[in-house]
Amino acid sequence: MADNTNSNEVNPFQKQKNKEEMQKQLITFALMILFTIIAFVIVATGMMDSMFVTPILLILAIVQVAFQLYYFMHMKDKGHDMPAVMMYGGLGAAILTLAALGVITWW
Amino acid sequence: MSHDHSLNPETMPNEPEKATLEGKNKFIGFWFFLGGETVLFASLFGTYIALNNSTAGGPTANELFGLELVFIMTILLLTSSLTSVYAMYHMKNNDFKKMQLWLGITAILGISFLACEIYEFTHYITGYGFTFRSSAFGSAFYTLVGFHGGHVTFGLAWLIGLMIRNAKRGLNLYNAPKYYVFSLYWHFIDVIWVFIFTVVYLMGKVG
Numbered sequence: 001m002a003d004n005t006n007s008n009e010v011n012p013f014q015k016q017k018n019k020e021e022m023q024k025q026l027i028t029f030a031l032m033i034l035f036t037i038i039a040f041v042i043v044a045t046g047m048m049d050s051m052f053v054t055p056i057l058l059i060l061a062i063v064q065v066a067f068q069l070y071y072f073m074h075m076k077d078k079g080h081d082m083p084a085v086m087m088y089g090g091l092g093a094a095i096l097t098l099a100a101l102g103v104i105t106w107w
Numbered sequence: 108m109s110h111d112h113s114l115n116p117e118t119m120p121n122e123p124e125k126a127t128l129e130g131k132n133k134f135i136g137f138w139f140f141l142g143g144e145t146v147l148f149a150s151l152f153g154t155y156i157a158l159n160n161s162t163a164g165g166p167t168a169n170e171l172f173g174l175e176l177v178f179i180m181t182i183l184l185l186t187s188s189l190t191s192v193y194a195m196y197h198m199k200n201n202d203f204k205k206m207q208l209w210l211g212i213t214a215i216l217g218i219s220f221l222a223c224e225i226y227e228f229t230h231y232i233t234g235y236g237f238t239f240r241s242s243a244f245g246s247a248f249y250t251l252v253g254f255h256g257g258h259v260t261f262g263l264a265w266l267i268g269l270m271i272r273n274a275k276r277g278l279n280l281y282n283a284p285k286y287y288v289f290s291l292y293w294h295f296i297d298v299i300w301v302f303i304f305t306v307v308y309l310m311g312k313v314g
Contacts, residue, residue, distance in 0.1 A: 010119050010201050022196045029189045036185065036304075040178050043309045050313045057313075061305040065298050072192055072294045079125070083138035090142030094149030101153030 028071040035060045119201050124287030126280050133284045141295050148299050151254060152306060155247040159311065163242035166235045168311030177308045180223045181300065184259075187216035188297040191290045198286060203278040206286070210270055213293065217263045224256045248307065255303055258296050265289055 010018075039060045042053055070076040075083055120126040125134055159168055194209035228249070231237040239249045266289055273282045 010199070014121055015200060018196060018199050022193075025189070025192045025196075029185070029192075032185060033182070036178075036181055039305065039309055040174060040181075043312050044174055053313045054310055057305050057309050061301050064301050068188065068294055068298050068301070072188060072297075073291055082135050083141075086138045086142035087145065090145030093146045097146065097149045098153045098156070101150070101157045105157040 123283035130284035151251040158243040158247040161243035165241040183220045
């Protein structure tokens with residue numbers, strides 16, 4: 001392996017861009033923590049009827065996962081067409097699996 | 108493998124993880140794997156949802172689960188996801204030492220998460236006699252949550268291996284994709300956990 005010549009420097013424009021990106025990531029993280037707390041508070045206080053709680057919890061989870069995928073895993077960035085195809089392909093099969101296993105128990 | 112992939116301000120690409128063909132292939136290949144993992148976990152979730160009321164007279168989800176521990180575990184894993192974002196931020200700024208530092212914090216948070224999970228399982232087994240063989244609910248629960256815990260364990264071994272192996276190399280275009288792909292894996296573990304704490308614990312408490 002060649003000597004590494006790390007000097008902690010990158011071009012200033014890129015560095016600024018990375019910094020802005022990191023600020024977005026921090027906002028994403030704050031929102032995810034907020035959603036988590038909301039989900040736990042709803043369940044812990046029993047403030048809502050269980051008819052409403054389940055869909056709300058699922059929506060909170062889906063939004064959190066979308067943040068994770070699009071911001072933390074960069075699916076919002078350019079050059080992520082193949083990852084999107086893979087994930088949505090997997091998600092399609094996942095929904096079919098869940099539907100099938102759900103139907104055989106509730107039928 | 109080319110042997111001159113070292114980085115300096117002049118040669119530092121914006122995305123060191125995708126600057127080589129090998130890096131690009133790892134990136135695409137790993138997302139392919141994550142698509143497959145989605146299906147794997149969907150079948151485990153489907154099984155759990157189908158069987159979570161089949162308790163065979165044993166303890167039910169509502170009796171077993173305590174929200175405090177699950178909340179702590181969630182925060183630990185969610186924070187470790189953020190620390191690995193920090194690690195990738197420092198990778199893009201070509202700052203190897205800070206990257207290793209943040210990955211070290213990620214590893215510590217991951218180990219704490221795993222310790223909580225082991226405590227939780229031991230508590231269920233010794234306190235409630237709730238095991239893998241207690242009921243269909245037990246089997247489905249331990250398979251789903253245990254599989255996630257197994258992924259965390261594997262991820263920790265992977266991370267520690269990467270950090271030790273590359274400690275003296277510094278960041279270069281050969282190992283940048285390896286670190287990046289690990290960060291994707293670690294985020295994916297968190298994605299799965301979001302559904303576990305929602306579907307298994309919170310919905311189990313709601314009934």
